[in-house]
Amino acid sequence: MSRTLDRTDRSARLQAAWDAAWNHGVVDALNDLLSPAYLRRRGPAGTEQDRAEFKASISAVREAFPDLRTEIEDLAEDGDRVAVRWHSTGRHTGTFLGVPPTGRTVEVSGATFARFDGDTVTEEWVTFDSRQLLESLGIITTGHAAAIDPDQVRGVHRKFITGVTVVTTDDNGTPKGLAVNAFSSISLDPPMVLVCVQRSSSTHPALHRSTHLGISILAADQLDVAKTFASKNENKFADISWTPGTHGAPLIDGSSAQLEVEIAERLEVGSHTVFTGRVTSARHDERAPLVYSGGGFFDISQTAPLPW
Numbered sequence: 001m002s003r004t005l006d007r008t009d010r011s012a013r014l015q016a017a018w019d020a021a022w023n024h025g026v027v028d029a030l031n032d033l034l035s036p037a038y039l040r041r042r043g044p045a046g047t048e049q050d051r052a053e054f055k056a057s058i059s060a061v062r063e064a065f066p067d068l069r070t071e072i073e074d075l076a077e078d079g080d081r082v083a084v085r086w087h088s089t090g091r092h093t094g095t096f097l098g099v100p101p102t103g104r105t106v107e108v109s110g111a112t113f114a115r116f117d118g119d120t121v122t123e124e125w126v127t128f129d130s131r132q133l134l135e136s137l138g139i140i141t142t143g144h145a146a147a148i149d150p151d152q153v154r155g156v157h158r159k160f161i162t163g164v165t166v167v168t169t170d171d172n173g174t175p176k177g178l179a180v181n182a183f184s185s186i187s188l189d190p191p192m193v194l195v196c197v198q199r200s201s202s203t204h205p206a207l208h209r210s211t212h213l214g215i216s217i218l219a220a221d222q223l224d225v226a227k228t229f230a231s232k233n234e235n236k237f238a239d240i241s242w243t244p245g246t247h248g249a250p251l252i253d254g255s256s257a258q259l260e261v262e263i264a265e266r267l268e269v270g271s272h273t274v275f276t277g278r279v280t281s282a283r284h285d286e287r288a289p290l291v292y293s294g295g296g297f298f299d300i301s302q303t304a305p306l307p308w
């Protein structure tokens, strides 16, 4: 039987259990506060954690930040709800979110909304400033570097030899695409890649609307295809032979390799957007790739391999 508690009792119990769990690692102190059916929802996606998972996550955070301090900065009650504004700080001395120890002092602020049923919390909604967390871990930085000569930067990029890809998508039935050499593998497990597309590109809005994109690595005999997709032609696909991938993104026939990618993140960085994505299909054949270097195109099969 649940009993009705007065406000001070609920707040005092919540504060005591939080202090024990977050500041002293006594996560079992939450057993009295959180109902066995407790669910914690985090972030805009409402990712769910049950009581055991929540307790394990506090222990994991405390392993990465052993001197963690969580202060309750504000607390308000309304009916069966308790709202808490909190601030946590701790030194990063253990691996966290895959980031090895940095020794940085990390700060995170957030708010938790708890719903009591009698004397236990059955549900919590948690929201926190994940950007502040990533910044204090040094994963993202917002500082501005000193001004640098853009010609020098361009000159450096011209020294980097790349292939040429055509990045495509199906824009509600209309094929869209552009030539891209800013392509890279990010991870093999899971297989993740990235492409950087200028915001001024006419393909850019379609890549924001789509869930998938195609990447065709052009073959040495596809210079004309590279030129077409580096152009602003209204219908670049008119004279190109292509095949739609599983999710509709055009894959260029005769290219040396092809990937289909489910877009994972869109990171706005300066003039470009970095599209990261999970590879959903991959194929390649013996065709030599087209090479781009210093503003010119080359056939790699005409170059001499160096002994290595």
Ligand SMILES: Cc1cc2nc3c(=O)[nH]c(=O)nc-3n(C[C@H](O)[C@H](O)[C@H](O)COP(=O)(O)O)c2cc1C
Pocket (backbone or CB within 6 Å): 164, 177, 178, 179, 180, 181, 182, 183, 196, 197, 198, 199, 200, 201, 202, 203, 204, 226, 229, 230, 231, 232, 233, 292
């Ligand atoms: C070899 C080569 C590589 C290119 N790489 C990129 C790139 O990585 N990202 C990009 O946004 N544009 C790149 N471009 C430029 C675009 O292909 C070009 O601006 C194109 O006209 C854009 O077409 P759209 O506006 O129809 O999308 C490259 C062009 C060439 C010739």
